[in-house]
Amino acid sequence: MSAPVSSSRVGGWLIGARTGRSGPGRAPGRGAETPGSAVRTRRPGRARAWAELLRLPALFTVPGDVLAGAAATSARANSRTLLAIGSSLCLYEAGMALNDWADRTEDAAERPHRPIPSGRIRPAEALTAACALTAAGLTLAARAGRPALAVAAPLAATVWAYDLALKHTPAGPVAMAAARGLDLLLGAAATTGRAREAIPSAALLGTHTLAVTTVSRQETRNGSPLPPLAALAATALLTRLITPRLPAGRGPAAAPGLAGNPASGPIDSDLSPSTTPAPTQITQAAAEAVPRRLVGAAVSAAASRGARGTLRGLRTTPAGRPALMRGPRAATHGLPATRAATHGLPATRAATHGLPATRATTTAGTALRTSATAALRTTLSAAYAATVVRPYFHAALNPSPPLTQRAVGSGIRATIPLQAALAARSGARTGALLVAALAPLGRKFARKVSVT
Known part of the structure; x- marks a missing residue:
């Protein structure tokens, strides 16, 4: 009978189920020793042993937590953000070292190739590394400010509690999800x-972590299809929440005064000379916006010159208030064109339809940026769903150890596109692209050092 699953083997706080474990009735996992392998295989060096203990390729899933948290505050990353990333990396690796120290007896029976059971790293060294990395993480958080330390301290406590006490209890997945959520909050603080x-954003990331950790708890035995099905439902919900919602028949960023927004009316490109209002008059709404003192000044100027023709430049509206001319004719009737423009009478054609030229340019730029962000969010959301949906579905149909392990691995890899989507959801396109770029790097280094 296999021992309980350790849920921090892959991806640290994310999940880290033990994939590739050797146990009764199973073929040796990747890197497991077989009879005679000690003779055929050269003993790895100390550097590689520490890389295996700390699972260095899994570090690529960590910076995205902090960057997504910083993006959620609508603030640019700064030097304190970099300190938070350093703190997060240290606490993450502390959990890795502590995990192997706590599981050294279990690993001696099931994973003798791991650094501690194989004798390449002594247990005291692993425990010392965990303590030193925890201290370094808290120190960096303190350098980032008291708010950061106030989040890093419970994060460190959660990591130690999980590895030493909660790992094999029903509270294990909840503790793992809490650690990931706190790591994201560390970036914001x-x-x-x-x-x-x-x-x-922390709640969304924690939900994903909870789902994958729950699946990982049955990866060494034939389990129930319910955890993979629950993970599928969680993935569908998360994908729906991080994907931008686009009204039917409209673009993602219809802005006032632009095509696609019926509330703003037509724009210049949709107008023809036959539909353009007469340039010698303005609407009643614009006339209502003209201050009374401006109207009085125009009337006084006309009376002082004794020009009855001047008064023809003022038309009475149904509300009993005069409507002014605009443009050059407004100036000839006692109302300078510049003042007319400042009181709701723009001189450009775009302004005739309620959208000044400069504002139209600004609005168009904003709409373009919004469209780019929406497209990026959609792409990252699709990448997140595509990474996990099929493996979860296969594990639900056949919850055998190999398919369950594959589902867990896919859930770990999906963390990075989810982090990137959360950053894009907050409007941080550059941060989202930086996080997404970590995915291929993680896969590349995972070929050299296993994250399991």
């Missing part, structure tokens, strides 16, 4: 001193 704005 360090960047701006406020973590509350990042709570929704």
Whole structure:
């Protein structure tokens, strides 16, 4: 009978189920020793042993937590954000070293090739590394400010509690999800001193972590299809929440005064000379906006010159208030064109339809940026769903150890596109692209050092 699953083997706080474990009735996992392998295989060096203990390729799933948290505050990353990333990396690796130290007896029976059971690293060295990395992580968080330390301290406590006490209990997946959520809040607290704005993003990331950790708890035995099905439902919900919602028949960023927004009316490209209002008059709404003193000044100027023709430039509206001419004729009737423009009478054609030229340019630029962000969010959301849906479905149909392990591995890899989508959801396109770029790097280094 296999021992309980350790849920921090892959991806640290994310999940880290033990994939590739050797146990009764199973073929040796990747890197497991077989009879005679000690003779055929050269003993790895100390550097590689530490790389295996700390699972260095899994570090690529960590910076995205902090960057997504910083993006949730709508603030630019700064030097404190970098300190938070350093703190997060240290606490993450502390959990890795502590995990192997706590599981050294179990690994001696099931994974004798791991650094501690194989004798390449002594247990005392692993425990010392865990303590030193925890201290370094808290120190970096303190350098980032008191708000960051206030989040890093419970994060470190959660990591130690999980590895030493909660791992094999029903509270294990919840503790793992809490650690990931706190790591995201660390980025927000360090960047701006406020973590509350990042709570929704932390909840979404924690939900993903909870789902994958729950699946990982049955990866060494034939289990129930319910955890993979629950993970599928969680993935569908998360994908729906991080994907931008586009109304039917409209673009993603219809802005006032632009095509596609019926509330703003037509724009210049949709107008023809036959539909353009007469340039010698303005609408009643614009006339209502003209100050009374401006109207009085125009009437006084006309009376002083004794020019009855001047008064023809003022037309009475149904409300009993005069409507002014605009443009050059407005100037000839006692109302300078510049003042007319400042009081709701723009001189450009775009302004005739309620959208000044400069504002139209600004609005168009904003709409373009919004469209780019929406497209990026959609792409990252699709990448997140595509990474995990099929493996979860296969594990639900056949919850055998190999398919369950594959589902867990896919869930770990999906963390990076989810982090990137959360950053894009907050409007941080550059941060989202940086996080997404970590995915291929993680896969590349995982070919050299296993993350399991």
